[in-house]
Amino acid sequence: MTKLLEWLLGVSFVGIAWGLVTFDLLDLQLPSVCKEVAWPIPVYLLVVFGCYSLATVGYRVATFNDCEDAAKELQAQIKEAKEDLKQKGLKM
């Protein structure tokens, strides 16, 4: 099953459950509290996901390692390499 199909399946499942509760499609005579709570859940989920995404990406950008030492080490090794290669006869 492709990821797209998995998502569609998951969304359908949640959508049907939501529809059943909110619109009382099975005629279960649920207390109105249930319906009132269920009704805005999809929007809540989207908002929560949106906030989670922003927070996660923001955190990851802020903590993205800057490899200063790696860059310095590379510069030093480049010098060393050029010297060594010249000695070995490389014409650059």
Place this chain on the structure above:
Amino acid sequence: KVGLERRRSSRTRRGDKYSVLLPTYNERENLPLIIWLLVKYFGDSGYDFEIIVIDDGSPDGTLQVAEQLQKIYGEDRILLRPRAKKLGLGTAYIHGIQHATGNFVIIMDADLSHHPKFIPRFIEKQKEGGYDLVSGTRYRGDGGVYGWDLRRKLISRGANFLTQVLLRPGASDLTGSFRLYKKEVLERLVERCVSKGYVFQMEMIVRARQLGYSVGEVPISFVDRVYGESKLGGNEIVSFVKGLLTLFATT
């Protein structure tokens, strides 16, 4: 020849040999340096290796420099398998694998953004878990990047987040191209992958998961010396998103 022999005999248990594929295009300046570093770190660690340079008809004389390096380090260490013109990365891997005598293949960039010092760590990680492939990650552990501004970091993390949500790939860095593969695994994967560019590397990992291969990770540092000249533009972002959505819908 250089003193590569000293520790080779003590480390080649089971006869593992590592073939490094270096596709090059206009890398006259960097090629000697990357090869020097590869020889140094393989020499120090004692693992058996060869470097396969796949030059796509570089007009700047990369192949001539490669020939000089071959004289210095030996034809059993540096193999030249050039091509007439610039063809894709996937075909470069296929071409390289055909001439590889190792049982493991390492793919990396030749522009010094990937540092050979991580290769012994890839090898050890692979041995530790028996992984079919080991991927270098910039996003976990002490992995990271040098030379990126805020915009570039934001795009990178944002794109990676989107990829994680949509594909749930079980690997933290999908667009990275510094990896160690078992040779037969790389062969099978390259056959099946159809995308180009960044998405090709992503597809390799996604297909690896599909085929049940195990993926290990090693944090790496990526030193971008090219970013200032070639900014990540709108076109690349659009084609990335298209590629991601295609993978989402087809895998």
